[in-house]
Structures are given as structure tokens and as C-alpha cells.
Amino acid sequence: MYFLGIDLGTSSVKIILMSDSGSVVSSVSKEYPVYYPEPGWAEQNPEDWWNATKNGINELISKSGVKSGDIKGIGLSGQMHGLVLLDRDNNVITPAILWCDQRTQEECDYIIEKIGKEGLLKYTGNKALTGFTAPKILWVRKHLKDVYSRIAHILLPKDYIRFKLTGDYATEVSDASGTLLFDVSNRRWSKDMIDAFDIPENALPKCYESTDVTGYVTKEAADLTGLEEGTIVVGGGGDQASGAVGTGTVKSGIVSVALGTSGVVFASQDKYAADEELRLHSFCHANGKWHVMGVMLSAASCLKWWVDNVNNYSNEAMTFDGLLGEAEKAQPGSDGLVFLPYLMGERTPYSDPYAKGSFVGLSITHNRGHMTRSILEGVAFGLRDSLELIKDLNIPVNEVRVSGGGAKSKLWRQILADIFNVRIDMINATEGPSFGAAIMASVGYGLYKDVDEACSKLIKVTDSVYPIQENVEKYNKLYPVYVSLYSKLKGTFEEIAKLS
Template structure:
């Protein structure tokens, strides 16, 4: 049997095929655009997701010579929090408002003021953040009343693809955890939140565990994709929970660090747990348990901006080579990686990307290395909170595009002061989605069993003791920088 994992990311969709022995049979991907119509807004056209997903599946099946009748099931990994709204005819009412969109500051304040933070935590396990889905719905209600009244179905990004594949309105509890509408502890929709939002519960998709079957491919879709037989579709997961499955982050003590478009520190829990200060997200895990997660909105995207915008025309490898020549600490240059505001630990949509400590002796290499170090310091902020709430950390696994850089991995190990392990695959969410598909189809009894077959540790990067000591001192300076600039960030939002 063959299982497909669809990873609907922020800038591209990837489709991966695996078999029951843990072999990767092939992959295909397609890119699409993110639109920024206003400062701090981020949108995409859901139809772009659908068209490119279909093309990627067809390419995968063709170039990998996958028999049309051997695909047994499909799973998902999806960018979280995005709002997709359909009318009664299933037409998309407006562009999808994405996870990194920051327009909903007022709506977050309204939600928090209405419930109070303690009650909100009791209801949904998290604080109201601009990236979450519920504030987006309120924004539409306030600013696009005529469109709000036409909403009949609310979906998350990957669940729009599910709908197009199967005709079913469904989601999974890991992805739904980031909507601010889910009673995370009890894995069900929060009636109080639904009533406050002024939406009908029927507008929300049916909830499933990530490995449960939600439907089957329609006949029309199978014909278009060149598939035959009964093809199951499982719940899938939000990108980070799926990525955790794809790295084997399924037991307590294991932490996954993602150096992707956003940065994530993800710790698995057997039992429900909430940080009393709401600095971390408390979400359902895709293995039927729970996890804590810290998220920085700009991680590898900071390096992408630095290379493609600030240094347009420069060679990527040349810039990284210059960074490798820069000394630890970048000759006093510090970069705050808040290009899209920030979520953990500050939850401040007004925060801005900032270089500090520049002088006449600062080089481009210093600034490039400062970007790498600044992102690593931001990730360490989440790691420190996990330690504060007594989370056992026995293993750290790094994934994402940034983890391919040996320099960045060494910086990460030194700033964390812990070994960073490398696994035999960097497929992350796509592999996690395929594993969930295999479990849903009954090929594996448990997610843990599947992870053991697919994922192996193949190497590690150890921290250098002297570097750890020096970075500990610099991190203290880094953490003071935000507090020093917080008022300025708020003032600059009005410029």
C-alpha cells in the first residue's frame, strides 16, 4: 500500500508518497504567492492551493510511476490559523486571511476584555493572539458585515483541500487548537466562544483525531488525479503537530525545533498542561495527546528577507560564507527577528525587526550572522519557558529549511547549550501526514510504531562549551532589547 502526505505550507504545497516499509517513493511540489495588500496583512487565494495541490499529486504519480490502484490513503499537514470562509454554494467569500496576518489587535483585546484571561484560558487553553482564527472572524464581522452574514462554512487551509477532495467539512483537533474556538482539554468546540462570536455551530467543521478517517476521494477527483479504488482521507494535522510526527516527537522529553518560515519549539506531553502566563500554546497533539508550543513568526523568513530583499542579487552561499567568518557575537551586532511582529514570548504585533549595535567596523558578514543568532535567541526564549514550567528536555530534534545549514545548527546548539540531533529525513510535515494516513488505513497499530519504522537518528551537533558560556551572556542582553524598545515599537506603528 502507498500513502500520500499533503503538506500545505505558507508558500508551497508538497506531496510525498511512502510505502508501508518506510520507503519514500517520491515527492512533488508547487509554489504559490502570498499577497500583502496592506502593512501587516497577509492573504492567499484558496483556489491557488487547490490547483497547485492537484498538479503536484499528478506530477508525483506520473514521475514516480505509482500504480493508480495502490494509493490507499491521504493525510494532511497544513499551515495553521488561516480563515477560509465559504457561502451556501461553497464559494470562497474573500481571500484566506493567513496565520501571519496581524490586523486583529483590537479584536484580540475585545475577546480578552470580554472573558478575562483566566476565563479564556479555562475555555480554550490559550490567550487571544492576532494570528488565531477567531479574531479574524470577528474582524470580518466588524469590517465586512455583508460578507460575514453570508458565511456558512469556516475552514482551515488544509481543510479546504480536504473539502475539494472529498466534499466533507472536517478538521482535526490539533489544527483546531489554534482557532481559539476549541476547548483543548476536552477536544471539543467551546460553546461559550461560539456564542460570543455570533456564529452558528454548524458553520464549524466536524472534529476528528488526526489519524481518524474523515472521508473518501470523490469519483470525480479520482478520475482527474488518475487514481482508482477506495482512497481514504484522514484528519491530518496542523503543520507543527504533523512535523512532530514526522520527526518522532511523540513522547515526553522530546522537543522539536523548526527552522522554517516561522520558528517553533514543540514539546510533547502525555497530559494536558497550560503555562499559567500563557506564554506557550497549549494544543492537542496529533497522536491523541497534548503538546506545548512556542512560536516566533519570522525564523528562516528573516534570512530569506536578508538575502532576497536587503541583499538582492547576492549569492546565498556567499552571504553564509561571510557569516561563517564573522566572530561569535557578530562584533556586538544583535538582530531582533520581529519582521512580522512576534508571538512567543511577547505576543506583540507591533514589534519590528531591528539591528542593534552597528558601528563603522560592522560588516555584512556580521549582520548576516546576527540574523542567524537572533533567530536562535528567539527560539531559546521558548526553550527557557519550557524549563520554567518544569518540562523535561532529554532530546532536541531540528527540522525545517534552516536546519540544513551546518553553521545555523552549530549556532543553535551553542545558544541552546544542548545537543541538536539530526534524523534520517527532513520531510517533516509531509512525512507526518503520510504516517497519519498509514495509521488511519490500519497499516500501523499506533503512531509510535510507525515513527519507529520511518525515523532514525543519524547524527548530532554538540554544543561547544566556550561558545555556550559566551552566548549565555549575550542572550541576557538580547532579552533586554525588546523591553527597551517596546514603547518605540508601539509609537512606530503609527508612522
């Protein structure tokens, strides 16, 4: 038997076919465009998502040779926080507003002014950020009155695919946690937030746990995709929760670090606990528990910027491996050179769109190897910011599982181990959120009793890097210097923003 995992990303949908033994037998990816109609806006056409998904499923079934009747369940993952609006006839009535859209700062300010930080902490456990869903709804009400009057159903991106597959209006707890309309502690829609901002409650979808069956593939969807009519579709999860399932980050003590374009530090919690300063996100996890996570906006993208934008203008183009080889020759601490990884502003622990990337401490003795190494260290320090907040919530950190493009560098993994002072693990699973979605489908079908059991059987550690005590001591002295720099430069960052 087989299980389908669908991850609806920002630039493409990735679909995998997982066997009951946990091996990925086939996968496919289909791209679609993002539209930027105004500065700071980001939109997509939900029909593009569906066309890519149905075509991808057809292709996957065809090239795998697997019979559709042997696919026993489907799990969904996807980009969080987006807003999809349908009318009574199920027509999409405005382009989907994405997680990275920045148009809603006034709405966020209004939310904070009306209920305050204490209200947000009590009702949702999260800060009002421009990426979240509730401010988008308020923006539509203010600026698109005709569209707002026609709203019959409010969905998140992956849940539009669910609707197209099953005809059901449904979501699940991990993705709903990122709407700012969800009572994360009690795993249900927040009546307080809905009433405070007069959101049409009857337009919100029914909310399930991530492994619950939310519907079944309809005949129409089966004809379009090649799937079997009646195949179960489970709740699934937001991309971060699904990715955590895909790395086995489902037990207290295991922390995952996604070292991709952005950086995410994710920790599972057995009991709900939110950061009182709202610097961390507090969401429901896909395994019936909770999780916290910190997000830095520029992680591996800092190294990509250094390679592509700075070091590839000569006749001898530099590669990642070439630059990392130079960095390996530099001593830990880069001889006092510190890099601040704020190339796109920052989110955790500083919600600051004006923060700028910086090299601090340059001297005549520094070379390119020092600068490359300081970038790796600066990103690791930025990730440690989130790790320290997680520790402040008394969440144990016994091992860190790292994934993403940056994790391919053993040097970067060693730097993480030394700066975190904890073992850094690589695992056998590399498909991320789509793999987590397929695991949830297998649990919903009944192959495993729960997500934790499935992860323990399917996901194994393949390589580990341990802290080097001498390096740990050096980095523990340098980290307070790194932390102090933001507060010292914050005003300067704002002045630079005004000038530019």
C-alpha cells in the same frame, strides 16, 4: 502499498508519495497566488487550492508509475487558522482569509475585553491573535453581513481539500486548536467560546483525532484526480503538528526547531499544560497528546535579508557560504555585538508588531563576520526565549531536532547547541509536514498501531552536534543582556513606528 501526504501551504501545495517502508518515491509542488486587496490583508481563492491539488495528484500518479489502487490512504496537512466559508450549495462565498491577515485587531481586543486573559486560558489555552480563526468570523459578521447570513459551513484551509475529496465537513484536533473556538484540554469544540460569541455551532465541522478516518474519496474526486474511489482520508494535522510528526517530535524530551523563514520551537507533552501568561501556543498534537510551541516571526529570513538586501549591492555578490565562512572566524559572542531579530515584529515571547531588528554594541573593531555571526546568535537567542518558557512548564528537553533551510549550516547548528546547551540532531526525513501527513495516513490504514510507533521505525537521527562547554558559558553570560534589550528599547520601537 503507498500513502499520499498533502501539505497545503501558503504559496504552494506539496504532495508526496510514501512507500510502506517510509521512503518518498515521488513528490510534486504546485503554486497558487496570494492576494493583498488592502494593507495588512491576505486572501486566497480556495478553488486555486483545489485546482493545484487535483492537478498535482494526477501528475504525481503519472510520473511515479504507481497504480492508484496501491495508494491506500491520504493524509492532509496545511496552513492553519484560515477561514473558508461555504453556503448551503457548497459554494465558497468569500475569499479565504489567511493566517497572516492582520485586519482583526479590533475583534481580538473585543474578545479579550469580553472574557479576559483568564477566560482565554480556561476555555482555549491560547491568546487572541489576529491570525486566529474566531476573530475572522467576528470580522465577517461585522463587515460582511450578507456573507455572514449565508454561512452554512466553516472550514479550515486543508479541510476544504478534504471536502472536495470526500464530500465530508470535518477537521481534526490539532488544526482546530488554532481557531480560538476549541477546548484544547478536553479535545473538543469549546461550548463556552461558541456561546460567548454567538458562533453558529452547526456550521462548525465534526472534529476527529488526526489518524481517524474522516471519509473516503468520492467517484467525482477519483475521476478528477486519478485516485481510486473509496481510498481512505485521515484527519491529518495543522502544518506544525504534521511537521513534528515528520521529524519524530512525538515524545516528551524531544523538541523540534523549525529554522525556516520564521522560527518555531515545538515540544510534545504527555499531559496538557498551558502557559498561564499565554506566551506559548498550547495545541492538541497529532498523536493523541498535546504540544506547546513558541513562534518567532523572523528566523532564517534574518540571514536572507542580510545576504540579499545588504550584502549584494557590490560587483562581487556575496553568497550564504561566503558570509558564513566569515562568521565562522568570529569568536562566540561576536565580541559583544548583539542582534535583535525583530525584522517583522515579534510573537513569542513578546506579541509586539512594532518591535524592530537592531544591532546593539557596534564598535570600530567589528567587521562583517562579526555582524553575520551576531545574526545567527540573535536568532538562536530568540529561539531560546521559547525554549526557556517550555522549560518553565517542566517539559524536559533532552534533544533538539532541527529542520528548515537554516539547519543546513553546521555553524548555525553548533551555535544552537551552545546557546541551548543541548544536543542538536539532524534526521533522515526532510519532507516535513507532507511526510508527517503520509505517516498519519499509514497509521489510519493500520500499517502501524499509532503515530509514535510509526515515527520510531521510519525516522532516524543522521548527525548530531554537541555543546562546547566553553561556548555555553560565554552565551549564558550574553543571553541576559539579549533579554534585557527588548524592555529597554520597547518605547523606542513604538516611537520609531509613529515616525515611519
